[in-house]
Amino acid sequence: MKPAPIRYSIRPSNPEAHLLEVRCTLAESDPAGQRFALPAWIPGSYLIRDFARHIIAIHAETAGQRVRLHRIDKHTWQASPVGKHEALTVICEIYAWDLSVRGAHVDQTHAFFNGCSVFLRPIGKEEVPCLIDLQRPPGSRFKEWRVATALASARGEKDAARPHAFGLYRAANYDELIDHPIEMGTFTLARFTACGVPHEVAISGKHDCDLTRLTSDLRRICEWQIRFFGEPAPMPHYVFLITALGDAYGGLEHRASTALHCARDDLPYHGMHGIPEHYRKFLGLCSHEYFHTWNIKRIKPAAFTAYNLDAENYTTLLWAFEGFTSYYDDLALLRCGAIKIEHWLKVIAATIDKVQRDPGRQRQTLAESSFDAWTKYYRPDENTPNAVVSYYAKGALVALALDLTLRAGTAGRISLDDVMRTLWQRYGESAQGGTVGVGDEDIRLIAEELSGLKLESFFADAVHGTADLHLAQLLKPFGIRLKCSASSTMPSIGVRTGNEGNDVRLTTVYEGSPAQSAGLSAGDLLVAIDGLRVMPSTLERLLVRRSSGESVSVHAFRRDELMAFSVQLGAPVKDQHTLLLTDKHNELRRNWLQEPSERMIPVSDQAKKSTSTDARRR
Template sequence: MITPVLYTIQAVQPAAHLFEVSLRLAEPDPAGQVFSLPAWIPGSYMIREFARNIVSLSAEAGGKAVPATKLDKHSWRLPAGIQGPVTLRYTVYAWDLSVRSAHLDQTHGFFNGTSVFLAAHGHEDAPHRVDIRPPKGLEDARWRVATSLPEAVGEKGAAERYGFGLYRADSYDDLIDHPVEMGTFTLGEFEACGVPHAVAITGRHDCDMGRLLADLKPVCERQIRLFGEPAPMSRYVFLTTAVGDGYGGLEHRASTALLCSRADLPHVGMDEATDGYRQFLGLCSHEYFHTWNVKRIKPAAFVPYRLAEENYTRLLWAFEGFTSYYDDLMLVRSQRIGLDDYLKLLAKTITQVHKGSGRHKQSVAESSFEAWTKYYRQDENSPNAIVSYYTKGALVALLLDLRLRAESHGARSLDTLMQALWQRHGQTGIGVAEDGIFALAAELGGEALAGWLQELVEVTAELPLEQALRRVGLKLAWELASPAPGIGVRTVAEGEMLKIANVFDGGAAQAAGLSAGDVLVAIDGLKATAGSFDKLLARRLAGDSAKIHVFRRDELMRFEVELRAPLADTAKLAVDPDARANAIALREAWLA
């Protein structure tokens, strides 16, 4: 029997944000055992150097200290010739309130395995165990544990559901794909297609758990039935942290870590769903869809993950973009939102893509490949230089879905393609080749369809949205976001200051010489603030000249800016009252 790699983890100084971790390895490499921490976490495509948060590390064997030599930014090696078990002990600083890393204080603890569990090289495929221990100094706090890690049933010290104790994983890859929340969270449970689901909410909130669970259940069931029962997980957990202002999610094989604004959660007595609640349900739907698309159906470049370096693929438009398409679509299919709400959400996505001039410079395939250096490292020029593989990828999915439906008279759709991907790749573990989506499209709709799809993702031409939407009886129109003239900037308020965050290509501000980072002081001698800026522009006409004073660094500068007419760049979708019966039938089948 293979001896498991055994970890313990404990919050030893919650006020100092410190976890203490130990790793016991029964049979170290006699040539010198190497340990390392991942440099990135799957689903978030950026090198994050998690090892920088290891505060101290020591090793011992046979009751004696042994040196652990650091090899590089995230790796250590023990001396050759060590016999018998070795134990590493190290502390991890955890103060990143996000879904990607680890966070600890007196109110709760959260961690992803990629932030706290060193990998023992050569033993990644061995079974792993982790003993999650109660926090020191908070014995009376009545903390519980929420995670999709299975309890080590039948083993000494096995945890009970939601309790501290021993948990199991089949491998290191399995171990690091189940985040853990500990604290006094609110807990709710439901079943979807026979699979137990749990929602754990950390942070102060007034969530109507009954409504949230009732809304999540049909969304989950629609997704399970899309790919086919049984679901690929035996249990699923939504780990949610509610804060004053926040948004984010990260997928895992049987759970998701979510960050949301507490105001976005439903409250008792809320009649109609708010925009914030619809956004939160969409986030839950998005991360849940990843259970199939990217956690099990993966690009070949991710099989296996290489967690010490970037893993490049041009396919994120399909794995993130298609997921972004289905997240809101599943809300309308499960009747959590109506047609009007769905059209508003889809119009918002169209608007987001259309307003960024970066769509003319970067294809969605290039955006996927350059996620590591561009999408996840955005700066003030990003709207002018890049396109999102989330939003444009979602529109590519829409176009592919509607064309498949129209040309097959409803016999095939993007659902058909996703089901084929699940059967050929998700259930087999075989990664999707870089041209795999195009090849499958050719099978479903012919070479012309595959060539058309490849052109959508490889070039920067405008997407043929109007024609596609007409096929399902919808009309796309373009409206003004505001009747006021503009200068082509996005501003952010920082305390009393109003700062230019982005200067858009081809706008009046760029032509006049204004730059991102400039602090707006006055327009025509009147103080510019977050509350007054738009109002001051609204009192002008296109063609007027405005004198704008800014601070650039510590220097006061003056610019003459010619105001320009606003652009009709905001999408609006509506049902076409003159649509033919076949278009209406396609629309109903698409959304049903």
């Protein structure tokens, strides 16, 4: 006999106070006393978030009578046993004021939440189907609100939700429940179809987005990715949940949707020509999260095949799942025709700059960076550039290097594309219910199997070592020259600075730099160089006429103490990389980058028919 579904309800009970009321009802509970837990983190963001800290009231009841609820730890509660046929309900009041893609945020203009931050998990019943009643806030002023989510309507049930309406939705189990973020409000809605799959774009926040341009560009990106892995797509429909703000950037992937934050100026506007950098960056973000539909939501590290939502889930493979995705996000823009090769080369050069400028690449391996994400990557401090390498940025460069190695070593017969498709076939598409995960050596073994190349030394250096990648050498056969030069003629002192009004504060002092040798530290407030006041507008002028090896006197406040330092200036740092085409008709490069013959093709009549918009905005 199938168990009765777990029933949830959620409503913004007091939007002005940023409160949500969430209920979880079990028809049958553990006779020894049902336990409930709220996840400590959300998959895709590898830091303990302790969502339970936002619960401001919680109680349990059955048949209108209170049931004792005992707190076991910071996010787990146990209810006293109830009768065998008595339904048990736990009611939470949650403070929702986390304006991020990870948590919950509610006010009188909208409500957004991820399941991990609001839905209790009945322990031992994670595989029981769920029914979710999404409820409108109380009051007539919210009558225009509607719903955007990839959750499926609970068809066949009484009060089943119609498209974008409040009502009853369903999830196959708890894992599916928490993998569908939900937006409520008066968002703008646009639709398009990619490879037969309906897609929606819901934009919250004030904006002047050209929805036809946005959906046209997203359609070509989504179609390229679906065809890259092979039709049919693994999801029946997909939703881009976008919050437009004054200044924001970030995203979080889900199995059939993504939550995105962007600056409203990042969105395309009517009459916009070409593809400005801020819009390219936003499309790259959309492409990144969409690629995760395959690479991490369905192709998973072995450690993620069954999430432990109570504690850290360690893996050494984030360099492949985030780094490879970071490689393909902008490559997809190039291959689908959204950007030109000149734009893409600049993006790759900027990624090389990012990795090469930080000494942390010489201390931490990519495998270590992946493992340490829980304690280091998501908790940056003033010494992070000296101690940590980004598994996003360097992971993308390793993907580039591996792709070039495979293509050059097999005369273009095998590439990283083949590795990704094989991973999809073995660990995603045909995996046994998603329970087969990628092991630490599987990517190398697949690459060797497909190419016939010996790649142990490559992975030992690139993933488990700290040596710099030989990108200049790898790019040469593809008709691309990597050039490195100094971005400034100013002698170096080896610091990062931040402006505080007319003051300059050191935010990072690089390891082995002239500043570190002289005793300067992060947090020091620069006062003067050779007796002249340091301000944001004068710092470069005070140093640019100096020569490498020359010593300057620096005064700085550390806390409230004035300190003096003698800094011997270093040579200008060669930290700017440029990629140049040396062979316009290189066959290896043409097969690699797959540039369409026509770029930025206007939306055709057929494309317009597959794109519709809803002009409501707030």
